[in-house]
Amino acid sequence: MRASDRAYATLREDIVEWRLRPGAVLAEVEQSERLGVSRTPLREALGRLTAEGLTTAAGGRGVVVTDISLDSIDELFELRETLEVRAAALAAVRGEPAVFADLQAQLLRAPELLSSEDPARRDYYALVSRLDDAMDAAIANSYLAQAMRNLRVHLVRVRRLAADDTARLKAASAEHAAIAEAIAAGNSRLAEAATTVHLHRSLTHLKATYAAR
Incomplete structure (x- = not known):
């Protein structure tokens, strides 16, 4: 499995299961270290999650888990x-x-x-x-x-x-x-x-x- 696919699958499950709660900031350095991938595949994974509506860009805060209203x-x-x-x-x-x-x-x-x-x-x-x-x-x-x-x-x-x-x-x-x-x-x-x-x-x-x- 490619690094970006692995990062995507883990982050997606963490979001769906509320281990990453709505509003959580997905800092690149922190998530790269946690998932054991470089920042390029992490960005690919975050892009896929954003396309699905599970994450969103939040200005200077980077990428955050989408809120539920x-x-x-x-x-x-x-x-x-x-x-x-x-x-x-x-x-x-x-x-x-x-x-x-x-x-x-x-x-x-x-x-x-x-x-x-x-x-x-x-x-x-x-x-x-x-x-x-x-x-x-x-x-x-x-x-x-x-x-x-x-x-x-x-x-x-x-x-x-x-x-x-x-x-x-x-x-x-x-x-x-x-x-x-x-x-x-x-x-x-x-x-x-x-x-x-x-x-x-x-x-x-x-x-x-x-x-x-």
Whole structure:
């Protein structure tokens, strides 16, 4: 792996997982030493992160991790609704029913994973990622799938604002199960409606959590 790719992957994960928090300054000398790369590949990595919207130039302060505001959350969910509602409808038409029926069954059992601490909770997030991957494959539209993958990077970061609230996660698992059920049934309208409900409840919870910080 090239030095710039390695630096990019590490910084990206650190930002998404909040090890580098919003507003953190990514000083070239400090990050070069921490990552064990020279400043040229580091700059390449920072350029890629800026192109993705995870970092931004901040005048004399250099490059900083992008902040998360209520406005940015609203904008993300506007795009998310546009993409995911359409994807759910396509998956209902083009997907393999058995794949989504199996995911539905697993999602209905997901609250068991959420009753304990990590690593069981990580198993829940892995299950949700499997639903995402199944939808990406089912829609048979590489452009839409790529757009959703790009969006999910920001959504994972925003999800940290919800503080892994157990009650909300259990409700979300039921909402995901409803989406999978609709897709398995081949009902595109129901898949759209289930996705819309999930996104509305997720956004409402995120904004309430943000306001309470």
